Amino acid sequence: MNKGIIDCDVHPMPQHIDEIRSYMQMPWKERHKGGGRGLFGNPVHGARLDAKPTNGGPEGSDPEFLREQHIKPFNVAHAILLPRAFCNLHPDPDFATAVAAAYNDWQADTWLGSYNPDGVFKGSITIAHQDPLAAAKEIERWAGHPHFVQVMTDSGARAPFGQRQYYPIYEACERHGFPLAIHPGTDGMGINIQPSPGYPTHYIEWHTCLSLAFQAHLVSFITEGVFERFPGFKVVMVEGGSAWLPTLMWRLDAEYKALRYEVPWVKRRPSEYLRDHVRVTSQPLERPDQDKYLLNTLEAMDAENIMMFSSDYPHWDFDSPKLTFPKLPETMRNRIFYENARELYKL
Amino acid sequence: MNKGIIDCDVHPMPQHIDEIRSYMQMPWKERHKGGGRGLFGNPVHGARLDAKPTNGGPEGSDPEFLREQHIKPFNVAHAILLPRAFCNLHPDPDFATAVAAAYNDWQADTWLGSYNPDGVFKGSITIAHQDPLAAAKEIERWAGHPHFVQVMTDSGARAPFGQRQYYPIYEACERHGFPLAIHPGTDGMGINIQPSPGYPTHYIEWHTCLSLAFQAHLVSFITEGVFERFPGFKVVMVEGGSAWLPTLMWRLDAEYKALRYEVPWVKRRPSEYLRDHVRVTSQPLERPDQDKYLLNTLEAMDAENIMMFSSDYPHWDFDSPKLTFPKLPETMRNRIFYENARELYKL
Numbered sequence: 001m002n003k004g005i006i007d008c009d010v011h012p013m014p015q016h017i018d019e020i021r022s023y024m025q026m027p028w029k030e031r032h033k034g035g036g037r038g039l040f041g042n043p044v045h046g047a048r049l050d051a052k053p054t055n056g057g058p059e060g061s062d063p064e065f066l067r068e069q070h071i072k073p074f075n076v077a078h079a080i081l082l083p084r085a086f087c088n089l090h091p092d093p094d095f096a097t098a099v100a101a102a103y104n105d106w107q108a109d110t111w112l113g114s115y116n117p118d119g120v121f122k123g124s125i126t127i128a129h130q131d132p133l134a135a136a137k138e139i140e141r142w143a144g145h146p147h148f149v150q151v152m153t154d155s156g157a158r159a160p161f162g163q164r165q166y167y168p169i170y171e172a173c174e175r176h177g178f179p180l181a182i183h184p185g186t187d188g189m190g191i192n193i194q195p196s197p198g199y200p201t202h203y204i205e206w207h208t209c210l211s212l213a214f215q216a217h218l219v220s221f222i223t224e225g226v227f228e229r230f231p232g233f234k235v236v237m238v239e240g241g242s243a244w245l246p247t248l249m250w251r252l253d254a255e256y257k258a259l260r261y262e263v264p265w266v267k268r269r270p271s272e273y274l275r276d277h278v279r280v281t282s283q284p285l286e287r288p289d290q291d292k293y294l295l296n297t298l299e300a301m302d303a304e305n306i307m308m309f310s311s312d313y314p315h316w317d318f319d320s321p322k323l324t325f326p327k328l329p330e331t332m333r334n335r336i337f338y339e340n341a342r343e344l345y346k347l
Numbered sequence: 348m349n350k351g352i353i354d355c356d357v358h359p360m361p362q363h364i365d366e367i368r369s370y371m372q373m374p375w376k377e378r379h380k381g382g383g384r385g386l387f388g389n390p391v392h393g394a395r396l397d398a399k400p401t402n403g404g405p406e407g408s409d410p411e412f413l414r415e416q417h418i419k420p421f422n423v424a425h426a427i428l429l430p431r432a433f434c435n436l437h438p439d440p441d442f443a444t445a446v447a448a449a450y451n452d453w454q455a456d457t458w459l460g461s462y463n464p465d466g467v468f469k470g471s472i473t474i475a476h477q478d479p480l481a482a483a484k485e486i487e488r489w490a491g492h493p494h495f496v497q498v499m500t501d502s503g504a505r506a507p508f509g510q511r512q513y514y515p516i517y518e519a520c521e522r523h524g525f526p527l528a529i530h531p532g533t534d535g536m537g538i539n540i541q542p543s544p545g546y547p548t549h550y551i552e553w554h555t556c557l558s559l560a561f562q563a564h565l566v567s568f569i570t571e572g573v574f575e576r577f578p579g580f581k582v583v584m585v586e587g588g589s590a591w592l593p594t595l596m597w598r599l600d601a602e603y604k605a606l607r608y609e610v611p612w613v614k615r616r617p618s619e620y621l622r623d624h625v626r627v628t629s630q631p632l633e634r635p636d637q638d639k640y641l642l643n644t645l646e647a648m649d650a651e652n653i654m655m656f657s658s659d660y661p662h663w664d665f666d667s668p669k670l671t672f673p674k675l676p677e678t679m680r681n682r683i684f685y686e687n688a689r690e691l692y693k694l
Contacts, residue, residue, distance in 0.1 A: 027608060159545035160552070187544065195544045196563035197534065198506035204606040205507070205570045208599050212559045216543035223552045241598055247590035247644065250633035252555050258664065259551040261374060286597035288647065296643040297594065300635065317605065 051314030059314040063115040070313050071120060074321045077338070078122050078347055080149065080310075081111055082183055082238065085126045088154040089190025096128035101138055104148075112147035122345060124152035124181055130191070132165055136172035143176040149345040150179045155213040155240060156186030158193055162217070162224030170230045179234040179279070179344060182217065184210040214240030215248055218278070222252065225265035227277045234344065236279045239312060243286040246300035249274070274306055279344055281310035282336065283319035291326040304332040308341045398661030406661040410462040417660050418467060421668045424685070425469050425694055427496065427657075428458055429530055429585065432473045435501040436537025443475035448485055451495075459494035469692060471499035471528055477538070479512055483519035490523040496692040497526045502560040502587060503533030505540055509564070509571030517577045526581040526626070526691060529564060531557040561587030562595050565625070569599065572612035574624045581691065583626045586659060590633040593647035596621070621653055626691055628657035629683065630666040638673040651679040655688045 014020050021029050046059075051069065053062035060066065071079060083106075087099040103126045112123045125142050127135035135153075142148045151173050159165065161182070173180050187210060188194025195213040200206040214237050221227065221235060249271035256263075256270050280301075288294055298307070312318050321337070328336070341347065361367050368376050393406075398416065400409035407413065418426060430453075434446040450473045459470045472489050474482035482500075489495045498520050506512065508529070520527050534557060535541025542560040547553045561584050568574065568582060596618035603610075603617050627648075635641055645654070659665050668684070675683070688694065 031609075155544065157544040160543055160547055162552075163545075163548060193541075193544050195542055195559065196507055196567075197502065197504040197540050197542045197560045198510075200507055200563070200567065201510060202570055202609055204599075204602050204609055205509075205566050207606070208566050208570075208595075208602050209563050211595075211598065212542065212562060213544045215559060216547070216556050219552050219555050220543075220547065223549055223555075241594075243594035243597060244591055246635065246640065247588075247594065247633050248555075248558075250590060250635045250641075251558065251588055251631070252551075254631060254634060255551050255555050259554070262378075262549050262551055284598070284601060286594050287601060288593065288597045290647075293593065293643065293647045294597075296640065300637075300640045 046316060047314045048316060048318055063111065063121075066313070067120075070311070074311075076120070076321075078120055078341070078345075079313075080122050080124065080341070080345070081107065082124045082152055082181065083107060083126060084183075084185060086154075086186055087126065087128045088130065088156055089186040089192055090128075090130070091191050093128060093131035093134065096130055097134040097138065100126040100128045100135075101141075104138065104142060108142075108145065108148075112145070116147060119147065121147065122149040122347070123147050124150050125178065127151055127153050127169065129153045129157065129166060129169060132168040136168040139169070139172040139176060139178065148178075149347075150181045150236065152181040152183055152238075154186040154192075155182050155184045155210070155217060156189060156192035157213070157217075158191055160216055160220030160224075162220030162222070162226050164224075167226075167229070170226060170233050173234075174230045174232040177232070177346075179236050181236040181238050182214065182240070183238045184213065184240055187213050210239075211241040211244055215244060218245075218248070219252060219270075221277075222270045222273055223263050223266060225263065227273045228265055228267055234277050234279065236281065236308070236344070238281045238310060239283060240280070241284065241286060242280045242282065242301065242303070242307060243294075243297050245274075245280060246297060249301075275302060279306055279308055279340065281308050282324070283310045283312045284317050285319055285324050287324075294326060295328075298328075298332070304329075304335050305340065307336045308344070309337045394661045394663060395665055410458065410468075413660070414467075417658070421658075423467070423668075425467055425688070425692075426660075427469050427471065427688070427692070428454065429471050429499055429528065430454060430473060431530075431532060433501075433533055434473065434475045435477065435503055436533040436539055437475075437477070438538050440475060440478035440481065443477055444481040444485065447473040447475045447482075448488075451485065451489060455489075455492065455495075459492070463494060466494065468494065469496040469694070470494050471497050472525065474498055474500050474516065476500045476504065476513060476516060479515040483515040486516070486519040486523060486525065495525075496694075497528045497583065499528040499530055499585075501533040501539075502529050502531045502557070502564060503536060503539035504560070504564075505538055507563055507567030507571075509567030509569070509573050511571075514573075514576070517573060517580050520581075521577045521579040524579070524693075526583050528583040528585050529561065529587070530585045531560065531587055534560050557586075558588040558591055562591060565592075565595070566599060566617075568624075569617045569620055570610050570613060572610065574620045575612055575614055581624050581626065583628065583655070583691070585628045585657060586630060587627070588631065588633060589627045589629065589648065589650070589654060590641075590644050592621075592627060593644060596648075622649060626653055626655055626687065628655050629671065630657045630659045631664050632666055632671050634671075641673060642675075645675075645679070651676075651682050652687065654683045655691070656684045 051059040053065040085103040087096040090096040107123045111121050125148050252270040398406040400412040430450050432450040434443040437443040454470045458468050472495050599617040
């Protein structure tokens with residue numbers, strides 16, 4: 001007698017994911033929509049709610065809307081664009097390199113091309129740092145372009161950025177006068193190591209600790225002697241915080257006093273490399289209750305010479321050019337909001 | 348014809364490891380002696396060269412020598428002892444727990460027993476945090492002992508310390524009034540995750556970045572709501588640096604403003620938990636070129652109420668009670684060098 005067959009692996013699917021969500025309580029229901037701490041969302045909202053373009057596209061996708069909402073009201077002379085390709089988390093370096101190249105071609109055609117008659121937009125060459133030789137070629141490909149002003153990669157990585165495997169990237173950056181911008185967002189994702197003693201639980205914890213990778217990368221750049229090996233190479237630390245900078249340098253300078261014999265290629269006090277080689281963007285600016293602590297910290301890090309304003313438009317943790325800083329000395333304000341970037345990017 | 352046999356795996360050994368070292372150049376030769384960045388050495392020297400006891404034993408092993416060199420000259424009323432069992436890096440929790448227990452028994456017999464007629468020495472209960480239930484039992488075992496004043500563990504870990512698996516430890520600490528001291532030294536070793544985006548290359552880099560694990564653990568304690576769940580629980584961060592504390596709290600407070608909905612069990616601003624629940628020891632004190640920056644940082648972190656002096660005797664990066672700090676306001680100095688520890692440890 002034929003009793004039929006038993007299939008031991010069949011996959012049912014909801015007609016819409018909301019069917020599943022209808023069985024969840026808040027706040028899990030809302031968080032599941034945001035993608036948890038996945039690539040494309042956070043438990044609150046990834047972008048400013050008011051940054052949705054009138055044409056219905058994603059936030060930051062409409063150049064005219066962006067000009068109206070951000071460029072004109074704040075008198076932004078140049079916006080340094082950092083598209084988010086998320087290619088640095090992928091195990092396949094060929095795929096990652098292809099994604100990076102596509103973002104660069106797209107950027108050249110649109111934001112740095114047809115969207116950019118007045119040259120207000122300046123772009124970043126996305127690279128896949130998993131394959132430094134391919135990344136160096138991608139940098140070559142854009143050398144001399146009038147609107148690409150820097151190379152960019154993610155702080156998420158499998159090894160600190162001072163290490164030797166990355167040097168083809170730095171050599172290409174130095175040769176073509178491109179600073180390397182490092183931006184957070186793929187830390188602990190895909191192939192990248194989470195820079196904490198184990199994986200954080202919540203988005204607030206993960207997001208707060210994004211600054212840790214920057215601290216580790218900076219110590220690595222300096223102690224490995226990258227700035228001695230590539231004297232024209234410059235690094236821009238974007239959205240990694242900045243207030244930790246002076247105290248980390250006090251710590252590293254003290255270690256150097258005792259341990260310099262281990263790293264004889266480090267010729268100067270670690271903190272001395274900052275002014276010549278490192279710039280830090282301002283957002284998210286750490287704001288204590290009392291302005292005097294922030295002003296003291298800005299002075300201690302020589303913000304007047306190394307900090308550059310950034311807003312992170314259109315993301316949720318946007319810093320307004322008008323509201324973010326307390327009253328600054330005139331020279332410091334001018335250098336942070338204009339001169340330091342003009343000099344670095346030769347604008 | 349018997350041609351004999353060929354053995355394809357035979358191990359030759361030098362008669363002494365110096366035979367191998369005679370083929371190395373400096374500085375590798377010296378570093379190989381120190382154990383590289385292994386457990387028991389650093390490329391310079393693990394202990395003060397002048398801390399070798401006259402009886403020839405290891406530094407820190409002779410109570411009379413320690414009294415003569417450190418306790419008497421600096422008028423130390425109590426020395427809080429933190430033995431280094433290195434048990435938190437072992438994959439076998441039973442072995443790790445046995446090592447921890449042995450260190451506690453030894454401590455009770457010697458430094459807190461026969462070496463301690465005047466009670467100057469106060470001890471730390473070593474635990475293996477890989478096995479929180481066994482650790483809680485070990486804490487129970489010493490409850491009521493007159494000279495154990497805290498529990499201690501390493502900052503090296505496989506998960507941030509706010510996470511739930513550790514709660515039996517915190518419950519036991521709270522029940523018996525023991526603060527939990529966290530001390531660096533096994534980060535990235537054995538089973539422990541290295542709190543950087545990949546492994547650092549040099550000792551100076553690894554050692555500088557020891558503060559990163561403390562930053563991650565502190566954020567985890569607060570965002571997971573440990574101090575709400577265990578209102579009597581206190582944490583002492585030992586040798587993890589301190590100057591990063593205010594700026595990390597500015598950052599976390601700002602994140603909390605936007606993301607508090609994700610962690611509704613965090614009832615107060617993150618930074619507000621410090622005064623009630625967290626103490627930080629002073630060594631290695633970050634010293635900038637200008638004292639005003641340090642004084643500002645001490646004020647910003649409320650060092651007067653949360654910092655406790657520590658020397659790290661007999662290690663190479665010892666901070667002298669006389670030389671380490673700039674001139675402090677009298678009340679702050681008294682609280683850092685005495686009162687904060689007296690209150691915490693009920694001395």
